[in-house]
Amino acid sequence: MEKKISNASLGFQKNILNKFQGFDENDFARVIEEHKERYVVQNEQGSFSAEITGQLRFTASDRSDFPVVGDWVRIQIFDEDKALIHEVAHRERALKRQAVGRDAEVQYIASNIDTAFIVEAVNRDFNLNRMERYMTLCYDAGIHPVFILNKVDLISENKLEEMKFEIENRLFDIDLICTSATSYEGMSLMKVTIEEAKTYCFLGSSGVGKSSLINALFDDQFLVTGAIGEGTDRGKHTTTSRSLHVLPSGGILIDNPGTREVGMVSDNDGLSTTYSYIEELADQCRFSDCTHTHERGCAVIEAVNNDEIPEEAYQNYLRLGREQAHFESTVAERRKKGKDLARMVKDVKRLKNR
Ligand SMILES: Nc1nc2c(ncn2[C@@H]2O[C@H](COP(=O)(O)OP(=O)(O)OP(=O)(O)O)[C@@H](O)[C@H]2O)c(=O)[nH]1
Ligand SMILES: [Zn+2]
Numbered sequence: 282m283e284k285k286i287s288n289a290s291l292g293f294q295k296n297i298l299n300k301f302q303g304f305d306e307n308d309f310a311r312v313i314e315e316h317k318e319r320y321v322v323q324n325e326q327g328s329f330s331a332e333i334t335g336q337l338r339f340t341a342s343d344r345s346d347f348p349v350v351g352d353w354v355r356i357q358i359f360d361e362d363k364a365l366i367h368e369v370a371h372r373e374r375a376l377k378r379q380a381v382g383r384d385a386e387v388q389y390i391a392s393n394i395d396t397a398f399i400v401e402a403v404n405r406d407f408n409l410n411r412m413e414r415y416m417t418l419c420y421d422a423g424i425h426p427v428f429i430l431n432k433v434d435l436i437s438e439n440k441l442e443e444m445k446f447e448i449e450n451r452l453f454d455i456d457l458i459c460t461s462a463t464s465y466e467g468m469s470l471m472k473v474t475i476e477e478a479k480t481y482c483f484l485g486s487s488g489v490g491k492s493s494l495i496n497a498l499f500d501d502q503f504l505v506t507g508a509i510g511e512g513t514d515r516g517k518h519t520t521t522s523r524s525l526h527v528l529p530s531g532g533i534l535i536d537n538p539g540t541r542e543v544g545m546v547s548d549n550d551g552l553s554t555t556y557s558y559i560e561e562l563a564d565q566c567r568f569s570d571c572t573h574t575h576e577r578g579c580a581v582i583e584a585v586n587n588d589e590i591p592e593e594a595y596q597n598y599l600r601l602g603r604e605q606a607h608f609e610s611t612v613a614e615r616r617k618k619g620k621d622l623a624r625m626v627k628d629v630k631r632l633k634n635r
Pocket of ligand 2: 563566567571572573574576578579580581582
């Protein structure tokens with residue numbers, strides 16, 4: 282029943298082998314499902330139910346050492362359909378967020394992603410601030426963002442034009458595809474943007490239609506979506522774990538649970554890419570360390586006052602920047618606490634050895 286898929290179609294790149302002497306392609310597989318304590322990995326030999334080795338569990342310094350969907354892992358097959366995961370072999374362009382309820386801990390969402398489809402629904406979900414947030418997250422990870430405005434069947438053409446105008450005024454030249462998973466509008470455009478062996482992930486709140494879009498891309502009902510009460514547009518939360526699927530026509534899709542709270546864990550220049558038009562102005566501020574919040578001679582504030590920069594974009598820029606700074610300082614604090622503790626342990630040992 283299982284269809285064999287080549288490693289290349291799963292996104293394998295030969296340079297992954299460079300780091301590993303004495304191993305070949307068969308020793309690696311891609312994580313396609315993540316469950317509690319268990320994974321499903323796949324390569325061209327098939328798919329395997331996999332667990333991490335005790336060694337990996339023991340040596341892992343934090344959660345980021347554990348595999349996530351999209352990772353290439355080094356495996357050892359030990360049964361027809363079972364495997365052990367020795368280590369994460371290749372992870373780049375990973376989406377991460379601040380772990381819920383845990384200050385300064387990063388949680389990986391998925392990895393080795395080329396493009397993110399950032400899905401918003403035209404009705405109750407539409408939110409430009411959130412779009413900028415996702416965009417920043419993507420730029421930060423080196424992932425190309427493509428915006429999907431879904432459920433266009435629910436609004437008039439005029440209303441849609443208004444929204445597109447609003448988006449283009451805020452986000453400038455971004456990629457935008459308007460779709461309906463119900464009427465299939467825009468689905469062929471979405472299909473042709475998807476390339477063989479490239480990995481796409483779906484981001485967006487619960488109920489915006491991520492699973493429905495994936496279904497439509499597959500042309501058949503293979504992921505179950507919660508169709509509740511015909512006539513309502515409120516989605517039921519259905520996606521419980523992340524998984525990766527290869528389209529028959531090529532291209533790899535990663536479904537994601539609704540990511541309602543996306544904390545900024547930015548450590549790269551995502552923010553300055555999203556708001557390049559703001560940061561470019563900073564050169565003209567009177568003070569080189571201008572925070573663009575209250576300073577006299579601030580070129581950014583002036584541009585906001587002259588309506589050259591949308592007020593909401595400016596406010597969101599400051600908000601995301603504050604969040605990022607807060608995250609960075611809690612990370613620094615945690616590191617310091619860790620170091621202090623290590624020093625204390627050392628001191629105690631030294632005292633004992635006297
Ligand atoms: N009218 C309309 N309804 C849609 C469209 N796309 C999805 N829906 C409906 O919206 C609801 C939620 O869709 P899902 O595909 O489950 O949403 P999701 O984003 O995967 O949600 P989670 O799995 O919770 O993250 C379902 O009832 C779908 O039938 C669309 O283009 N138009
Ligand atoms: Zn300034």
